[in-house]
Each structure stands twice: as C-alpha cells, then as structure tokens.
Amino acid sequence: MIAVSVQNLVKEYPRPDGTTLRAVDDISFSVEQGRIFGLLGPNGAGKSTTIKVLTTLLPPTAGTVLVNGFDAVAQPLQVRNSLCVVLQENAVEMFLTVRHNFLTFGRFHGLSSAAIERRMGRAVELFGLHEVLHQKPIDLSGGVKRRVQVAKMFLVDKPVVILDEATTGMDTFNKRATVNAIREEARSGRTIILTTHMLEEAEELCDSIAIINHGRIVAGGTMDDVKKMGLQMFYLTLKFNEIGKELQELVQKFAPVKLDIVDNEVNVTVREHHTALDILSLARSTGALKHFEITTASLEDVFVELIDRKRAAEGR
C-alpha cells in the first residue's frame, strides 16, 4: 500500500521583484507503508518546501500530494490527522515543563491524559529524558530541546512520521537512539519520511531515497539503485609488507580513475569490478600483500558526484 504519493509537485514563491522562484520543480515519488524514505540534497534544494507541502503548511502550485490516501489540498485535516512532524526549526513549549510538553502534544493528537502518561514512559526512556522531565526547555541545551521535540513523535501512533533534519544538534548517543527508534517504528508499520544532511544516517536507515537539487530529483530509488545510477566505482585498498617500484607502473596499466600510494598502502579507484579483481590478483602475485579491502561507492560519493554533474550540466 502506498502511504505517501507525490506526483508532479511544483511549488513557486513570489519574489519581491514580481518574478517567481521555483523551489520545487515537478518532482514525483511514492513511499510504501512501513518503509523509510530519505529526501536528500544540499541547502536550498527544496527538501523543506516539499515537507511543508506534505504537511499542509504550504499549498502546492501544481501537482498532487496524497498522504494515507488523502489529498493535501482537498482534505488537509485528514492529512494532518494521518501524520506527525518534526520540523527543521526547534519547536517546543519553552515555558512548559518537558512533561507538560508531552501532555499538550498528546492532547492535540487526541490522546487522553491517562494514555499520554502511559506512552510517555517509553518516549522518556528512549531519549533519556528522565532527569529533565520536570524542567522547562528554556533551561535546557539545544540538543536536549531537540530530543524533546523528536520524542513527542513516539508518543502518538500516526501512520506517517515526517522528520526534517531530526537528528541535527544531537550527540552521537542520542542520534543512535533516534535511528534505532525510527527503525523500530518502521518495523511496526509506520511510514517514515526523513530529510537529512547526514548521508551515513540516510544510508543506514533508508529503504529508498531521492536526491533533490534545485527543486528537481536528480536520482531516486532504492539505495543500491541510486548508487548504481550515480556512480559505478570500486575502491581497492592494498597493504603490503613492502612495495616494489614496478608496482605503480603495473597498476597504471589498468588505467585507474585514481591511484594513491602512501608508504606501504595503495589506494586504487576503478570503474569496473573485474579491473579491481585483476589488480588484486596482481597484488597477490607480488607475495608481499598483507591486507586488502574492496568497497563500493558510498552514498556520499554518489551524492557529491550527482550534484557536481548537475552543476556541470548547468554550466556552473
């Protein structure tokens, strides 16, 4: 079942000089129920605008957005009833205690006080908020405020959760807790849409992603699809007891994309899988090979490559 469907979405903002800025330019994607979808892109790419349309904060200029089967323009209330959102901006009640933050949030989402109290325990435990439960966010650090904001999402069980840069400002421990909680929620059938700058996080979490730049999707699909689409690269790391002078010449014959030799370590980047294996055979034949490792392109490599390609295509 498709939980979120975005078809040919366009969002334009009027500029003071009378022209328009097209922040989102004809993008389409869909997310199945219980899956984690990542929307990636540099600053100003159109991620947050897309999220604002999804959450009914902004009306689209054109296109269709369906959340849980409801149209974001025609049925905004039903859409809002189907989701909960962590916006990019900090959003906590500064002058209410953390406990009261949970109580008010739960009430807005239709929970009784007893139900909120029951669910609060899990959210508090998950995000380590026991010690600050009776403190006001105005007295807490930015990272803890963010934890409070994210923890609220785990108080309610709306089918779609939207997280706009949710882990920004969190320390490693809490990032880990958030990532684990997101995974658990997806396993329980909730659909997660997240935007992040942290590509490792997206790589670790997402079932599928869309890379967006200047309002357009430059790559989309499963993580493997995107990696293949963006960059077919193999990274070979070879460690030797000692390196003979002839090795560099022999490796150069394979025309690698990149070759670095530092001390007794050789790092080679090649485009073909069989080339990597051939170089590995060559390395073994020297009898001095101590350790080797072959990896494929990371999401970060793909991301940088795709954005660079787009910039080059636009002559920038």
Place this chain on the structure above:
Amino acid sequence: MRNVLAVVYRDALIRLTSLTWLFFDMAVPLLYLLMFGVGFNKAVGMGVTMGGAAVSYNDFFLAGVLSMSCFGSAINQSYGFFVDRDNGIFYEFLTYPMTRGEFLLGKMLFQCIMALAQTALTLTAAVLLLDIPVNLTLLPLTVLAVMAGIAGWFFALSIVAFRVRRNDTFNTLINVAYFVLMFISSMFYPLDAVPLWLKYLSYANPLTWHTDVLRYLTVGAGSLPVIALESAGFLLFLVISFLFAQQALKKAA
C-alpha cells in the same frame, strides 16, 4: 470541540507559568476603575451628562473599563503568536490535526474564560466598593457582551499578528491603534460632549459600539434602537474578523 479544548488546556498551562500576564488579566482593569475612575470622578464633581441625565463618572466609566480590558486581553492573546513563533511551536501547531478555525476559537475561548473571572472581579468591586448600580438581571448578557468583545478584538488583532512578521512592528501598530481607538470612542467621555467630527468618527469605531452595549447592560444608559444597531455592527465586525483571521492564518505558514 476536543481540539478547541486542547488549545484552551495548552494556553491555560502557559498562562499559569506567567504571573505577570495573569496579573494583567485579572487586576489591571480593576486598578483602572479604582484609581483612574475614582480620581476622575472626584475631578469632574457632579459627573457627566448622558442623554440629558447626570450620572457619576464611576457609573459611566465602568463600561469603558470592561471594554478596555477586552481590548487589552485581546492584545495579550494575539501577541502570544509572536512568542509561539519565536519558540518555533507556532508552525508545529499548524501541522496538528485541527482546523485553523478551531485553533483560533480555542485561543479565543481561553481568553473568554479569563475575561469572565476578570469581569466578575471588576463588577464586584464596582458594586461593593464604588456603589455603582449595576443591573444584575442583565448579567448573563453582560457576560456574553464581554465574550463577544474579546472574540472580535482577538480575531481582528490576530489578522495583524499573522500578517506582520516582526513583533516590534506589531507593538508599534497596536500601540498607535490602541491610543487612537480608545480616544476616538465613548470609552472615556460621553459623545454628546465632543465636537461633531469626533462624534462621527467615534461612531465608526467598533470600540464605541462595544462600550455602548456594555454601558446599556451594566448601568442602563443609552437608547435601545441605537444599542441594537451597535450590537449588530459589532457582531458583523466579529464574524468578518474571524473569517479574515482564518485566511491570514492559512497564509501565515
């Protein structure tokens, strides 16, 4: 209704954390009546003339105090949008499963609840301390008029709060509006005694309509046909303000 009550619950919790706001809501109108009203009552001696009859300034000013407190409470409540914006929570509210109208009605209802306590305090002081002959049989209508006043001004000022991004600009605009609307109205002086141009301007002011209705309900001053017309005018002002406030809230994101 559940969503409206959720807004009331949230605003009640917030207000309980701010004693300054609570003090303003409860005590300022009372102090105005007791200090300004009593002082002015002494100064004008015989009182003021309304419809050919002389009444004490305290009797006359009671309705002004009530309408002023409605206006002041509405300013406070609409200023709260800037605090919510600064905290980022304003935009999160707009993603909650409630309509924009429910959000506004909840804010209005909370302020009305506060106003009931405020009105009770002010009327009690008026009767017991200043001996003002308040018409207690019309008390339910007085309460309704107070609620309508809060609603009308809150919706009207919310339009400004949603359209203006900076709180200092909002403060300046509201201060100017407060000054102009209060003095071009029947709040401080009977309109029979002012120049004709001021009288006409005052009758175009919803604050005058609201004050006159409250004056009729509390001390029986004014003629019923005029009061009926002013009531209708204020209700129209309230409904139009509500519709525009909803639109402004939709655009505020």
